[in-house]
Amino acid sequence: MSLTLQQKKKLGYHLTARDRRENRFHFIKEQLEKQYKRKLTRMQVRYLEKGIRKQAIYDIETSDFNPYQNFIICCVIHVRDILTEKVEKHILHITKSSIKEAVDNTTFDFDRELLQKMSKIFSNVDQICGHFSDKFDNRYYTSRCLLTNQSDLIPHYQDLMAADTWRMMKKTLKAPRNTLNNLILQATGTSQKTHVDLKYWYTVKFPDNKNWQKAMDYILDHCKKDVKMTVKAVKKIEKFNNVSGAAF
DSSP states (O other): OOOOHHHHHHHTOOOOHHHHHHHHHHHHHHHHHHHHTSOOOHHHHHHHHTTOOEEEEEEEEESSSOOTTOOEEEEEEEEEETTTOOEEEEEEEOOHHHHHHHHHTTOOOTTHHHHHHHHHHHTTOSEEEESSTTTTHHHHHHHHHHHTTOGGGSOOTTTSEEEEHHHHHHHHOOOSSOOHHHHHHHHHSOOOOOOOOHHHHHHTTOTTSTTHHHHHHHHHHHHHHHHHHHHHHHHHHGGGSOOOOOBO
16 A cells, blocks of 8 residues: 555655655645635646646648748637636738738838737736747747837746747657648547648738638638647647746
8 A cells, every 4th residue: 555645754665756845836836825815736736846837739721931031821829828728819911911011111011009918818818829939930020029019019038938839749759740631640540731832821911802802711720720620739738848838
């Protein structure tokens, strides 16, 4: 019969490293439950211990991989409250009016307003998470903020934490390729991944095109499904991965 930590202490047993970790965890859990006045799961304790209550799981779609003279087309963000498990969904995209304004001003910063909206959401969360976001999404956002002369939208160092399901996948799973499609297949057995049809990504640059809305709807659907899959994957693999405290 296995003994509890309390029984081991009472009997004077030597505590193992695992015992000491468990003892620390229960102390933190007790303190957090007093603070939030509710019972907490192990996963909630792991997040809240790092100061993460609001987690934004997101994805962007861009007109090109190079942020110089290109732009973010849309962004889908699910803000997850670790304490209540409530989710707020945000769907942001460039508009015909924002394109026209940028052309009229000869700045061609189609995503200027979109970046501002993203920044407002980021400033109200503790951690952002995406797939390959550490290598692409986060950096693209930062570059676009600088290139649109909006450096104030970039979080100060360590003001925002970041996690990446791509990094989690590389460390804890074995897949043919470290893509979101392979991650969701391993995590759930099914995928909603849609094909990137470049004609739609090209069309959204031209608001007068009769297929502009059709193109935007297609890209948004693609982005929504990517975020939905990332959310599912996070909830499946967070148990056996580190809760990231890395800076944005």
